[in-house]
Amino acid sequence: MYVIPLLGIPPQVLFGQLLLGLINGAFYAMLSLGLAVIFGLLNIINFAHGALYMMGAFGAWLMLEYLGIGYWPALILSPILVGAFGVLLEKAFLHRIYKLDHLYGLLLTFGLALIIEGLFRNYYGVSGQAYDAVPDMLKGGYNLGFMFLPVYRGWVVIASLIICFGTWFVIERTKLGSYLRAATENPKLVQAFGINVPRMITLTYGFGVALAAMAGVLAAPIYHVSPLMGSDIIIVVFAVVVIGGMGSIVGAVVSGFGLGLIEGMTKVFYPEASNTVIFVVMAIVLLVKPAGLFGKSA
Amino acid sequence: MRLQGISALLAATALASGLTMSAAMADTIKLGVLDDMSGVYTDLAGPGAVDAVKMAVEDAGGSINGNKIEVVSADHQNKPDVGTGIARQWYDQDHVDAIFDVANSGVALAVQEVAREKHKIVMFSGPGSSDITNSKCSPVGVHWTYDTYGLAKGTGGAITKSGGDSWFFITADYAFGQALERDTAAVVTADGGKVLGEVRAPLSTPDFSSFLLQAQASKAKVIGLANAGGDTVTSIKQAAEFGIVSGGQKLAGLLVFLSDINSLGLKTAQGLQLTESFYWDQNDETRAFSKRFFERNKKEPTMVQAGDYGAVKHYLEAVKAVGSTDPDKVMAAMRAAPINDFMTKNGKLREDGKVVRDMYLFEVKKPEESKGPWDYYKLVRSIPAAEVTRPVEESACPLLKKG
Numbered sequence: 001m002y003v004i005p006l007l008g009i010p011p012q013v014l015f016g017q018l019l020l021g022l023i024n025g026a027f028y029a030m031l032s033l034g035l036a037v038i039f040g041l042l043n044i045i046n047f048a049h050g051a052l053y054m055m056g057a058f059g060a061w062l063m064l065e066y067l068g069i070g071y072w073p074a075l076i077l078s079p080i081l082v083g084a085f086g087v088l089l090e091k092a093f094l095h096r097i098y099k100l101d102h103l104y105g106l107l108l109t110f111g112l113a114l115i116i117e118g119l120f121r122n123y124y125g126v127s128g129q130a131y132d133a134v135p136d137m138l139k140g141g142y143n144l145g146f147m148f149l150p151v152y153r154g155w156v157v158i159a160s161l162i163i164c165f166g167t168w169f170v171i172e173r174t175k176l177g178s179y180l181r182a183a184t185e186n187p188k189l190v191q192a193f194g195i196n197v198p199r200m201i202t203l204t205y206g207f208g209v210a211l212a213a214m215a216g217v218l219a220a221p222i223y224h225v226s227p228l229m230g231s232d233i234i235i236v237v238f239a240v241v242v243i244g245g246m247g248s249i250v251g252a253v254v255s256g257f258g259l260g261l262i263e264g265m266t267k268v269f270y271p272e273a274s275n276t277v278i279f280v281v282m283a284i285v286l287l288v289k290p291a292g293l294f295g296k297s298a
Numbered sequence: 299m300r301l302q303g304i305s306a307l308l309a310a311t312a313l314a315s316g317l318t319m320s321a322a323m324a325d326t327i328k329l330g331v332l333d334d335m336s337g338v339y340t341d342l343a344g345p346g347a348v349d350a351v352k353m354a355v356e357d358a359g360g361s362i363n364g365n366k367i368e369v370v371s372a373d374h375q376n377k378p379d380v381g382t383g384i385a386r387q388w389y390d391q392d393h394v395d396a397i398f399d400v401a402n403s404g405v406a407l408a409v410q411e412v413a414r415e416k417h418k419i420v421m422f423s424g425p426g427s428s429d430i431t432n433s434k435c436s437p438v439g440v441h442w443t444y445d446t447y448g449l450a451k452g453t454g455g456a457i458t459k460s461g462g463d464s465w466f467f468i469t470a471d472y473a474f475g476q477a478l479e480r481d482t483a484a485v486v487t488a489d490g491g492k493v494l495g496e497v498r499a500p501l502s503t504p505d506f507s508s509f510l511l512q513a514q515a516s517k518a519k520v521i522g523l524a525n526a527g528g529d530t531v532t533s534i535k536q537a538a539e540f541g542i543v544s545g546g547q548k549l550a551g552l553l554v555f556l557s558d559i560n561s562l563g564l565k566t567a568q569g570l571q572l573t574e575s576f577y578w579d580q581n582d583e584t585r586a587f588s589k590r591f592f593e594r595n596k597k598e599p600t601m602v603q604a605g606d607y608g609a610v611k612h613y614l615e616a617v618k619a620v621g622s623t624d625p626d627k628v629m630a631a632m633r634a635a636p637i638n639d640f641m642t643k644n645g646k647l648r649e650d651g652k653v654v655r656d657m658y659l660f661e662v663k664k665p666e667e668s669k670g671p672w673d674y675y676k677l678v679r680s681i682p683a684a685e686v687t688r689p690v691e692e693s694a695c696p697l698l699k700k701g
Contacts, residue, residue, distance in 0.1 A: 013515050020507050127341040127561035128531065141541055147511060150539045222539070223504055224531055224561065228338070232504045267508035272471050274508075275500040 016147030017264045023153045025260020026160035027215055031233065032240040032252040033164055034211035037171070040247030041184050041204050044094060045102055047109040050234030051116040052209050054227060055082050056216025057131070058120060061225045064133045071133045071221075078217050079210040086209025090202045098201075113230070120227035128226030156218050163214065164253045171249060180204060239282045245295025255293060325365045327623055329355070329610060330394040332384055332409065333424065334401050335373035338502055338528040341557040342600045343401035343424040349595055350603040351398055354610035362618045370394065376501075378408035385409045389416040395623040396421060396613055399606050403427035403474035410439045419625050421613060423605035426526070426553055427477040428688065431652040435695035438625050439651045440632070443605030444575050446474070448657050448686035449552050450481035452573030455685075456659055456678070457520055457550050458489040465550075466518035467496035468509045468533060470525035475501075478524040478552050494518045499525070506533040510540055514547065522550045531558050538566050555600045559674045564665040567674075573686075575657050576601035576641040577675050583640035598672045601641075608639045612647075645683075650695040657686045 031053060038046045059078035063069035069077065089112065097104045134152055141150040171177040183190045183197045191197045216229075223229055240259055244251025259278050266277040273280075285293060331348045334340055348371045355367045370392070374381035381400065388394035389412065397413065400406040401424025413420040414436040421440040422430060428447040430439060458465075465486050469475040475498070483493045494516045497509045510533065513521045521542065523533050530551055537549055551558075554572040578588035578598040587607070591599045599607075616631035617623055637645030637653065645655040660675040668674065690698050 013512070016511050016515075017508055020505075020511065023507075024505055121336070121340075125341045125557075126336075126338060127528065127557050130535070130561065130563040130566065132563065132565065141539075148514070148541045148545070150541075152539070153507075222536070224528065224535065226528065228502075228528070229504065232502060264508055268512065271497050271499060271509065275503070 011146070013146075013268065017268050018261060019147060019149065020267075021261040021264020022257060023157055023260070024263060025257035026157045027219060027233070027256075028237055028240050028260055029164055029253045029256030030160050030215040030218070031212060031237040032244065032256045033167055033249060034208040034215075035237060035241045036244070036247055036249050036252035037167065037211070038205060038208040039241070040249065041180055042094070042201055043098065043102065043184075044105040044109065044205075046208070047106055047234070048089070048113040048116065049109075049209075049212050049237065050230030050232075051113040052082055052086065052230070053212040053216040053219070053233070054120065054230035055085070055116065056213025057220040057223075057225045057229060058124075058216075058227075059213065060133075060217045060220045061129050061131050064131065065129075071135050071138075071217075074133070075214065075217050079213040082213035082216075083206040083210030087202055087206040089209075090205040094205065095198065095202070113234075117227050117231060124227060126226060126228055128224030128229075131220040131225050134221045152221060156222070159218060160215075163211065167211070168249050168253070236278055239278045243278075243282050243285045243292055245292030248292065248294040248296075251292055251294030326393070327362060327365050327367045327614075327617060328392065328394045329367065329369050329613075330384075330388045330392075330397045331369065331371040331399055331606070332374050332381060332388075332397050332405075333371065333399050334376055335371070337376045339376070339401040339424065339526070341561075342527060342555040343399055343602045343606075346591075346595050346597070346599065346603045347399045347401070347424070347606045350591065350599065350607040351610050353590065353594075354607045354614065357611070358614045358618075362614060363621060367614070374400070374402065374405045376402050376405060378405050381405035382408045382412050385412040385420075386416075389413070389418045395419065396628075398609060399423045399602070400425055401602060403430070403477065404472050406430060407434055407473055410434060410436050413438050417625055419613070419628060421609040423609055424602045426474050428481055429473070429477055431648075431650045431693075431695060432688065433694045435650040435697055437651075437697060438629060440609065440647060440653065441651050442609040442653050443601055444573075444657065445652070446478040446481045446553075447688045448575075448681075449478060449573050450485045451686045452657050452659050452681050453550055453552055453571055454482040454485040454522070455489060456571060457548065458486050458491045462520035462548055462550070463489075463491035464518045465491060465493050465520045465522050466513045466516040467493070467522045467524050468506065468513055469496055469498050470529055471498040471500050474526065475524045479522070482522055482524065482552055499529070501529065503529060504532065506536050507540060509533070510537050510542060514540065514542055514545065518547065520548045520550050522552055524552050526553045527555070527558065530554055531561050534562055534570070535566055555602070556598060556672075556674065557600055559662055560597075560672065564663060564668055564674065567662045568664045570662045571659060571678065572662070572675075573657050573659055573681070574601045574675075575655060576604045577658065577660060577677075578604075579673065579675070580658075580677070587640045604641050608637070608642055611639055612637055648687075649697045650693060651697075652687060654683045654687050656683050657681045 056078050060074040063074050138152045138155050141148050187197045240256050244255035266274045331351050333343050333347050335344050372384045396419040398421050400409050403425040406422050406425035419438050423443040426446045428445040431441045467479045469479040497512050499509050559567050588598050616628045620627040620631045633647045645653050658680050659678040661678050
């Protein structure tokens with residue numbers, strides 16, 4: 001096969017890296033989506049998101065290890081359980097601090113994240129656990145000519161796109177979504193129309209948490225199921241949300257995928273910088289558009 | 299996200315300064331275990347290393363000539379600045395006589411300089427960089443368990459000689475990974491192989507697929523993983539996912555610990571060749587130690603943890619022999635005495651601080667060969683100390699040139 005070098009990189013390598021960037025972007029998008037929903041509707045900077053993502057992955061692993069529950073049921077059950085845990089968190093702690101400054105929410109969720117992570121580290125160590133319950137139809141891979149694409153990674157991108165589109169559709173295009181948006185604008189007025197706003201907010205938090213947990217289950221077979229997996233990714237995800245514009249769903253999704261691609265490219269041209277490039281982009285975006293790419297300036 | 303580390307440090311500092319007073323009253327022999335207690339190396343060193351040190355202290359009777367032996371520990375969080383801060387505090391204010399383990403080469407090289415400056419003993423078990431006893435060698439620094447030179451000779455040499463003559467490295471981008479890559483590349487070239495390229499991945503990278511793909515595209519026969527702990531586990535796992543091994547390329551895990559294999563599972567790890575200085579199931583002596591360790595920690599010891607025990611044992615015997623904790627006298631006694639314990643046979647502490655010891659080339663068992671949890675390795679061959687120790691004439695350490 002004749003190879004045209006582009007910037008000194010053969011195109012098959014370039015396409016391969018772009019595809020990988022897209023896959024990582026899928027995780028960034030799913031996680032930042034949950035964060036954006038929670039921030040947009042609850043005004044809480046949910047630092048516990050990474051820990052909840054880790055709980056989702058551990059949920060799947062524990063179900064397999066102790067109950068023999070496979071991948072597909074875990075993909076549904078684990079987010080529901082972790083989402084329920086999120087509802088408990090909201091009921092017990094978060095709903096008390098909505099009226100306070102953002103900083104309190106950040107500190108509270110940060111503390112919760114440390115506690116959750118510490119508990120898991122205490123019981124399961126940091127080396128992580130292997131999760132080998134990928135169903136047969138998602139095993140193996142295709143040779144695309146320019147790269148070997150594992151079927152499972154392809155599935156992650158598709159699942160992520162479905163979840164992102166579904167969430168966007170529910171919040172921006174349905175009646176339920178319009179209630180939600182109205183409730184954040186003016187909770188008193190919406191309550192006056194007979195809608196139980198506190199319950200809606202609680203469920204929204206639970207939903208955002210479930211999104212994180214689902215990303216965790218999707219990640220379990222690829223990354224190692226380890227107590228540190230959340231803190232490895234959460235800082236990047238926050239940068240993604242800030243770049244996209246705090247609380248903007250479209251912004252979170254677009255910048256999630258976009259930054260995955262940029263990070264993928266960096267891994268080819270200057271791998272040493274691959275864990276900093278996102279923050280460089282963040283700094284540039286904040287200088288040019290302080291509210292983020294899709295954010296509404298206050 | 300490492301706030302707990304800071305609070306742990308504060309707590310350790312408070313605790314340590316509280317102990318200073320009691321230390322001044324009686325002549326306490328104080329050992330400090332400076333380790334990664336919360337990050338990627340927690341399982342291979344961490345609390346297990348502290349317990350191994352405590353076991354050695356208990357076996358020494360808890361005191362020497364009426365002087366109580368005390369163990370303190372702290373988390374360096376894989377940050378050289380945090381590590382040197384604790385080391386200074388320990389040596390200067392808390393009367394710590396010797397520091398042990400220091401898993402993470404970056405932190406270890408920084409602590410080596412603190413120890414040199416204060417002229418206090420430090421005995422490394424966890425870090426790998428061979429620079430510790432080469433260009434950065436110190437009269438009070440001991441490198442106990444293994445180093446990148448030995449790993450390169452052991453695993454790198456074995457694979458190159460068995461036909462793996464073209465290499466591509468995926469390297470952890472810090473002191474340890476760079477040293478391991480450099481030492482292995484030297485062995486590969488010396489044995490007639492070629493190095494086709496390398497890629498430097500940041501420490502604790504969650505996704506190695508991009509680097510693996512670059513390695514795949516290089517068409518090298520062997521992909522050398524010059525990383526450790528969680529990074530090795532992730533890269534081996536994802537290599538399987540991208541069909542790298544089934545595509546005919548061979549993976550060489552240049553530093554793999556027992557805890558990594560336990561985490562990967564035999565299905566993914568089978569067939570991997572690796573070099574270690576200790577495996578729990580080698581003989582009756584190693585099994586006896588490991589049984590005790592297992593009862594206390596609910597897992598088998600890694601070579602780092604076993605090495606910590608040996609280092610403390612040798613140190614305490616030297617202190618007993620000279621009747622003092624004076625660093626020069628203790629170092630001289632440790633150099634003079636042969637090292638013999640459950641894992642080390644006729645080991646010797648060389649002038650540059652390197653412990654000259656045999657290493658072992660192991661292969662990871664197939665799932666059907668394993669009798670159960672922790673039954674992971676079979677011995678390929680034991681490698682005599684001379685093969686895995688940098689010869690004096692190749693060393694850049696001035697301490698070896700004296701006479």
